[in-house]
Amino acid sequence: MNRITVAQRVLYFFVTSIARAVYNVTAVGQEQLPEGGFLLLPNHISFVDAIVLQLTFRKRQIRYVIDQEWFDKPLLRPIMRLVGCIPITSRRAKEAVRAAADAVRNGDIVCLFPEGQLTRSGTLLRLQRGYELIARQAEAVVVPVWLDQLWGSIFSYQGGRFFSKWPRRIPYRVTIAFGRPLPHDRADIATVREELLKLGEFCFSRRPSLDRHLASAAVGGLKRKPFATAVIDGLDGSSLTNSKLLGAGAALSRELRRKFPNESRIAIVLPATKGAVVANLAVVLAGKVPVGLNFTSGRAAIESSCQRANLRVVITASAFMQRLTDFPWPEHVVRLDEIMPPMKMSILRWWMMSIFAPAALLCRLLEIPKQGGHNEAILLFTSGSSGEPKGVVLTHRNILGNVAQFNVLLDATKDDAVLASLPFFHSFGSTVTLWYPLIEGVRTVTTPNPLESAKNAALIDKYKITLLLAAPTFLRGYLRKAEPKQFQTLRLIITGAEKLPLDLAETFEKKFGKHVFEGYGLTETAPVVSVNLPEPPRRNPNDSVQPSSRVGSVGKMAPGIAAEIREPETDRHLSLHETGMLWLRGVNIFEGYLHDPERTAEVLQDGWFKTGDIGRFDEDGFLYIEGRLSRFSKIGGEMVPHEALEQKILAALDLSGQSDRLIAIVGVADETKGEAVVLLSAVDVDLAQLREKLREAGVPNLWIPKKICRVEAIPVLASGKLDLGRCARIAQDSTIAEQ
Numbered sequence: 073m074n075r076i077t078v079a080q081r082v083l084y085f086f087v088t089s090i091a092r093a094v095y096n097v098t099a100v101g102q103e104q105l106p107e108g109g110f111l112l113l114p115n116h117i118s119f120v121d122a123i124v125l126q127l128t129f130r131k132r133q134i135r136y137v138i139d140q141e142w143f144d145k146p147l148l149r150p151i152m153r154l155v156g157c158i159p160i161t162s163r164r165a166k167e168a169v170r171a172a173a174d175a176v177r178n179g180d181i182v183c184l185f186p187e188g189q190l191t192r193s194g195t196l197l198r199l200q201r202g203y204e205l206i207a208r209q210a211e212a213v214v215v216p217v218w219l220d221q222l223w224g225s226i227f228s229y230q231g232g233r234f235f236s237k238w239p240r241r242i243p244y245r246v247t248i249a250f251g252r253p254l255p256h257d258r259a260d261i262a263t264v265r266e267e268l269l270k271l272g273e274f275c276f277s278r279r280p281s282l283d284r285h286l287a288s289a290a291v292g293g294l295k296r297k298p299f300a301t302a303v304i305d306g307l308d309g310s311s312l313t314n315s316k317l318l319g320a321g322a323a324l325s326r327e328l329r330r331k332f333p334n335e336s337r338i339a340i341v342l343p344a345t346k347g348a349v350v351a352n353l354a355v356v357l358a359g360k361v362p363v364g365l366n367f368t369s370g371r372a373a374i375e376s377s378c379q380r381a382n383l384r385v386v387i388t389a390s391a392f393m394q395r396l397t398d399f400p401w402p403e404h405v406v407r408l409d410e411i412m413p414p415m416k417m418s419i420l421r422w423w424m425m426s427i428f429a430p431a432a433l434l435c436r437l438l439e440i441p442k443q444g445g446h447n448e449a450i451l452l453f454t455s456g457s458s459g460e461p462k463g464v465v466l467t468h469r470n471i472l473g474n475v476a477q478f479n480v481l482l483d484a485t486k487d488d489a490v491l492a493s494l495p496f497f498h499s500f501g502s503t504v505t506l507w508y509p510l511i512e513g514v515r516t517v518t519t520p521n522p523l524e525s526a527k528n529a530a531l532i533d534k535y536k537i538t539l540l541l542a543a544p545t546f547l548r549g550y551l552r553k554a555e556p557k558q559f560q561t562l563r564l565i566i567t568g569a570e571k572l573p574l575d576l577a578e579t580f581e582k583k584f585g586k587h588v589f590e591g592y593g594l595t596e597t598a599p600v601v602s603v604n605l606p607e608p609p610r611r612n613p614n615d616s617v618q619p620s621s622r623v624g625s626v627g628k629m630a631p632g633i634a635a636e637i638r639e640p641e642t643d644r645h646l647s648l649h650e651t652g653m654l655w656l657r658g659v660n661i662f663e664g665y666l667h668d669p670e671r672t673a674e675v676l677q678d679g680w681f682k683t684g685d686i687g688r689f690d691e692d693g694f695l696y697i698e699g700r701l702s703r704f705s706k707i708g709g710e711m712v713p714h715e716a717l718e719q720k721i722l723a724a725l726d727l728s729g730q731s732d733r734l735i736a737i738v739g740v741a742d743e744t745k746g747e748a749v750v751l752l753s754a755v756d757v758d759l760a761q762l763r764e765k766l767r768e769a770g771v772p773n774l775w776i777p778k779k780i781c782r783v784e785a786i787p788v789l790a791s792g793k794l795d796l797g798r799c800a801r802i803a804q805d806s807t808i809a810e811q
Contacts, residue, residue: 092127095120096243099128100274101250105215109176110253111207114217115196115268116185118227119234121219125183128248135175137168137184137206158182160202169202173209182206186264192229192608192618194480195628196268198692199261207256214259216251216267220275223480223631229608231483247275261691262648269634270657276632277659282476285444286468286507287356288435289475293511294318295431302510305346306519306531312346314513319423321353322438323415326422328358332385332404337361337451339378339386339402343520344492344501347408351387352496352506356449357438363451364497366461367396368789373461375400377453380463380666444468451666452499454595463666464499464595473659474598475508477630481603482539482564489515490539491532493522493546499599500568504541514539525549533558543569545788547580547588548732559584566591566603569793571697571715574623575728592626592697596681598660602695603627625694633658636680637688640701651698654687655680686713702796705739705747707774712749714739717775724765725757733786736794737777738803750803751777754785781806 112134114125122136133156140161158175160168172182184206187197207214224230224240249271254263294302298315305311312320328338338355340362342348355362363381365374377383378400385404393399393407412419425434435442449468453461490509494501509516517535519528522542529550532540544567550559565580565588572590580588587606593599604621621627629635637652638645646652661681664672675682686698703714714737721735722728734754742748751757759780766776787798 094242094244095124095127095246097124097127097246097248099248099250101252102128104252105250106213106253109179109210109212110181111172111176111203111210111212111214112181112183112217113186113203113214113264113268114183114219115272116187116190117194117219117222118190118225120225120227121185121222122183124219124222124246125217125248129181132181134181134183135172137172137182140164156180165202169205169209172206173212176206176210176212189616189618190229191223193605193620193628194223194228194230194483194631195620196265196272196693197618199265201261203264204256204259204261207259211256213253213255214264215253216264216271218249218251218268218271218275220247220249220272221245221279247278249275260647262689265689265693266634266636266648269629273632273634273658276473276477279476282469282473282659283443283445284468284472285441286449286471287359287438287440288431288442288444289472290353290356290507290510291318291435291438291440292431293513295426295434296513298427300513301515303346303349304515304517304535306517306527307345310346312350315426316423317350317353318426318434319421320350320412320419321357322422322426322434323418324350324354324412325357325438326418327411327415328354328360328406331406332360335360335385337363337381337383339363339365339381339383340496341365341367341386341388341396341399342392342408342496344495344505344518345520346518347389348496349506349510349516349518351408353510355387357440359439359441361448361451364453364495364502366453366495366497367399368495369461371398371400373453377461377463378402381451444472446663450502452497452502452595462668462671464662465664465666466598466662469659470598470662471503471507472511473632474503474600474630475511477632477658477660478504478508478600479512480631481600481605484512484514484539486513488538488563489517489535490541491528491537492516492518493528494541494543495522498569499595500541500593503598504600522546523549526553529554529558532562533560536561538563540565542567543793544572544576545570545733547576551580551583554584556584559586562586564606565589568593568599571699573719573722573728575722587621589621590626592695594683596662596675597656597658597683598662600630600660601626601633601656602629604694619692619694622690622692622694625690625696627695628693629695630660633660635689635695640686648689649691651686651688653701654683654685654695654697656683657681703737705749707742707747707749710772710774712739712775714749717749717771717777720766720769720771720775721751721762721777724762724769725755727755733788733794736786736799738796738799740800740803742778748778749775750806751780752783752786752799752802753780754783756782779806 135156137158137160140159158171176182184203186199186203188200191197251267251271294314299313301311302314302317303312338360340351352362384402386402387406390407390409446467448465449471450466452464492505496502496506517531540562565586568591577588589604591603593601604627607620634657636655637648640653657680684701688696699713699715705712717737736752738750739747740750757780763776787795789795
């Protein structure tokens with residue numbers, strides 16, 4: 073084992089002294105490191121990764137495998153030689169592999185950055201296979217290691233540039249987590265990626281900032297730029313600056329505390345408007361839990377939600393109440409249009425304080441706890457697409473963690489503006505278009521109805537919206553009613569809630585010249601899990617491409633989320649590259665359903681969440697969702713994916729690219745084969761002709777629908793998702809009627 077020489081010790085003394093003044097490094101897992109030689113595999117975030125990593129080894133030398141181009145730079149070459157770096161080129165890779173393997177056998181720690189380049193997106197890149205050759209030749213163990221929180225430092229590419237930005241803080245906190253040593257014959261690409269993701273999740277979950285109270289984070293976000301516009305109401309064009317929004321929210325929060333001191337949860341029944349933003353902020357500032365009720369649901373579902381959450385107070389508006397003729401209103405109804413006008417002086421006082429009082433003092437005056445942690449922050453109810461709505465309890469850590477994760481992915485600028493068209497009772501609308509803008513200072517334009525495509529397109533054009541978040545269903549409306557010039561300012565269009573049909577994405581891009589990026593999330597994940605994004609800009613033409621999107625996938629996972637693929641029936645652990653049930657772990661994963669321990673136990677096991685989705689990863693880390701387990705039918709022992717079959721049928725009927733949802737596949741019980749598929753169709757279809765066309769397209773006989781059920785329209789929810797419950801009832805009723 074090589075010890076550090078005198079010359080190296082002198083160099084390390086000067087370098088590490090400077091580094092320790094800038095970086096506060098916490099190392100975890102060192103006790104499991106082998107005493108002999110081994111191969112170290114870290115993620116690659118910044119130019120100082122090697123220096124920061126060396127801070128965790130006081131008595132042992134790390135020998136780095138580096139590109140020959142850097143090794144040969146005149147200023148760096150003497151230092152590279154002194155610390156024992158091993159140069160590598162594509163032409164002489166075998167020599168470098170042999171030298172690295174010899175060093176490991178001699179007892180050295182050899183470090184190779186398996187991504188081969190610095191990330192320009194903050195996410196883990198494809199792992200190169202060179203490390204496998206070194207490990208096999210040396211018959212050495214492999215130790216994955218994760219460097220956390222270096223993304224955002226001046227030496228990282230955050231913000232689209234290196235160096236030319238100010239440090240966020242000094243000393244800069246960094247966590248380094250060493251994983252369990254892997255035998256060389258088990259350290260394949262999929263396994264190492266999985267271990268790195270788990271280490272990344274472990275580090276992310278340790279961040280102290282995640283233990284803050286949601287209200288404290290919102291106050292901090294609104295205080296940063298008090299005179300910047302926070303929200304514009306698309307209905308009347310009125311707006312609130314950050315300080316005015318904070319003043320109105322603070323004043324209303326005092327009133328809620330005074331009137332309802334014993335209520336822990338307060339329901340909010342409002343569409344996405346300026347008033348809804350104020351109401352949600354006020355409830356959180358009051359130390360209570362906002363509950364977004366899905367006012368588009370049926371009366372029974374709403375009554376069930378109110379009863380489960382023990383809701384006795386609701387915030388709404390008189391005009392909106394008149395539209396909800398069959399809504400089961402709780403005992404106490406707070407109408408914003410009645411309660412806010414008499415509070416003008418209180419709003420003015422809090423507005424002034426929000427401008428001049430420091431954030432810490434404002435939080436004390438508002439009696440906001442210093443920590444929220446694992447306490448309930450907001451309560452959302454699932455859309456009920458496949459059953460009775462479940463109450464999803466999201467903690468302060470869940471929301472703050474997902475906001476931080478999404479912030480890394482989006483990397484928003486001061487000029488960005490988001491269209492808040494999704495209702496705030498929807499998880500994406502709540503986290504991404506409500507709390508994310510408040511905490512990170514992104515301007516929001518609200519619009520109450522995502523289906524009013526013409527009005528919303530006009531708002532995009534008028535207010536120079538750059539970020540559009542929508543379900544594929546809503547994109548179909550834009551295809552019919554929007555003009556290309558109205559979308560010129562959009563830099564990012566992200567869809568979620570349901571699978572993005574490729575033909576819809578192509579038609580949209582052809583008309584508007586804007587690429588549509590698909591993401592993935594669930595209410596239980598707060599909700600963002602992964603998203604496709606534009607490729608990060610290259611500093612020069614010779615830089616390699618770092619893919620950030622891939623057709624057919626739902627993108628790369630957000631930082632701080634670990635994943636496993638397991639066999640659906642047995643939960644047996646599979647490779648990330650195999651297809652199976654997707655399990656997730658991370659700070660954004662909810663901690664249980666409200667008053668429902670049985671269903672909680674079904675999906676949460678040892679901190680891992682069973683998503684109910686069938687998926688796999690490719691070698692670049694892109695996640696592919698093959699479909700929800702509930703959207704598969706098991707026929708004759710074979711799993712038939714409904715979404716894939718729908719695309720086959722659309723192609724066979726020449727209906728691809730249509731702006732409306734025209735068909736849906738539903739599974740129904742079948743005596744002979746256990747299950748059969750029924751086609752719900754909003755257009756006339758001849759079953760015999762369809763069967764012939766599907767057979768010509770190579771569709772297996774088991775996949776071909778048993779019958780067609782003609783409907784006026786395919787049932788969808790307010791979120792744009794397919795209403796699986798209604799679809800199943802229609803198919804079942806139709807089948808029973810024929811018997």
